[in-house]
Amino acid sequence: MKKDEFDHAVRAAGAVLGVDEVLVIGSQAVHGTVHSDLPEEAHRSIEVDIAVAGDDDGHLADLIDGSIGEASMFHSTFGYYAQGVTERTTVLPEGWGRRLVSYESPATNGVVAKCLEVHDLWISKAVAGRPKDLEFCKAMLEKGFVDRGVLRERLGDTALSSEERRASVASLIGAG
Numbered sequence: 319m320k321k322d323e324f325d326h327a328v329r330a331a332g333a334v335l336g337v338d339e340v341l342v343i344g345s346q347a348v349h350g351t352v353h354s355d356l357p358e359e360a361h362r363s364i365e366v367d368i369a370v371a372g373d374d375d376g377h378l379a380d381l382i383d384g385s386i387g388e389a390s391m392f393h394s395t396f397g398y399y400a401q402g403v404t405e406r407t408t409v410l411p412e413g414w415g416r417r418l419v420s421y422e423s424p425a426t427n428g429v430v431a432k433c434l435e436v437h438d439l440w441i442s443k444a445v446a447g448r449p450k451d452l453e454f455c456k457a458m459l460e461k462g463f464v465d466r467g468v469l470r471e472r473l474g475d476t477a478l479s480s481e482e483r484r485a486s487v488a489s490l491i492g493a494g
Contacts, residue, residue, distance in 0.1 A: 319363055319398050324349040325425035327366040327400045330392065332429030334385040335378055341369040341418070342433045343408055344401070345443060345454050348463075350421030350433030357457035362450065364398040369405050376404050408442040410434070411475035437468045441476060444469075444490050455490050466491050 319327075324346055331340050342350060344367025348360050365388065370378045382402030386392040393399035417435040422428070434442065440458055443451040458464050469491050 319346055319349075319361060319366065321349050322425060323396070323398050324366060325423050326396070327368070327386070327398060328421075328429050328431045329425065329427045330386050331366075331368045331382055331400050332426070334382060335370060337370060338428055339371075339430045339432060341371060341405065342421075342431045343367050343369055343403060343405070343410075343439075343442065345439070345451075347419075347431075347433035347439050348436065348458075350431050351419045351436045351439070352463055357461050359450075359454045359457035362454075365401045366398075367403045367407065368400045369403045369407070371405070373404055374406075376402070378402065379404055409445040409476055409478060410438055411441055411472040413475065414438040437464055437472050440464045440469060441472050444473075445476070445478065452490065459490070 327346075328340060328342070332338060344365070345360060345363050346366045348356055352360075368379075368382055373379055379402030382400050384390070386400045387402060388399050390399060414434065417438060418432040419435055421431045421433050433439075436458070440455055444455050459466070473491070
């Protein structure tokens with residue numbers, strides 16, 4: 319996904335939900351936090367994971383999915399979509415909410431995307447552990463967008479067991 323597509327999805331989510339602020343918790347949050355050339359692995363996804371604070375029952379996530387989600391008219395028209403999620407979708411380090419990065423551009427039409435800070439995003443992707451997530455994490459490390467020391471610290475601030483933490487650290491942070 320390119321930055322202009324990210325902006326469009328954020329704008330569309332705000333319009334569908336009638337809100338002026340959304341939470342972006344998936345890999346595409348990098349568009350709101352990293353302001354230099356992103357690695358190719360950061361552009362592979364065709365969806366933006368969008369949540370709204372306080373949507374514990376997932377009602378607003380369902381509205382996003384039904385309106386501009388996968389297999390919607392929006393998706394078939396533009397080739398990308400918004401995935402409605404809740405804050406509980408991912409494992410995040412303590413304090414992540416205080417580190418959110420506000421992103422807005424003229425193309426978001428007044429909708430502010432609260433994006434995961436890049437280290438918090440990295441942790442969530444490493445914990446998810448899917449091949450595409452691990453490729454994303456490795457690329458972000460290789461390009462220097464994240465710091466191994468900060469990642470080790472944040473990993474210790476998650477609700478993961480120490481065995482899960484060690485596996486994540488050994489396979490990604492400790493490599494290279």
